[in-house]
Amino acid sequence: MNRHKSHINRTALTLVGLVLLAAGALALAKALGAFGRRTGHLMTPAMERFAAQHQWFWWAVAAGLLVLVVLGLSWLLAQGGSDRVRGGLHLADGPDGVTRMNAGAATDAVTSELKALPGVQDAHTTLAGTPDKPYLRVNVTIDESTDVASFRTRLRNHVIARLRTALELDHLQSLVRLRLANTPKPRDLA
Structure with missing residues (x-):
């Protein structure tokens, strides 16, 4: 969110x-x-008399409650929304047609490439934003022994740069969350 x-x-x-x-x-x-x-x-007796004398009162109450229900449901549906890029990414227009790339295919390729890097235990990527201006979100779990600085350099200069080239973008914003894997502490056997 x-x-x-x-x-x-x-x-x-x-x-x-x-x-x-x-x-x-x-x-x-x-x-x-x-x-x-x-x-x-x-309700006071005056309020009860007012409601009894005006037939529209309970209809107005029902309409007000219906508006509240619709507002509540629309808010609830908005919570399920995502800023992920849906469908394809527009790459090029030409005389022969339009070139589009599936956003899921792009993130699957990046995730596979990340998981192949040494020290990576798990990775998950998503493209968010709009098809014309996407940005990359990366969640990576790495071993504690991994050199974070060299991993970041490899991620920026190879993985993200390759995606930026494939999407034909001059600049691709990215949010990278690195998490160190929890390694179990050695147990005393004595």
């Missing part, structure tokens, strides 16, 4: 939480008699 989406989620959930907390506190205070005598009803 990107930072912008995370910020919107935190803000929206904070606002919804505060509104629900205030509504719950008001309902509890009313039930405990903070606004006069204790009653078993949440």
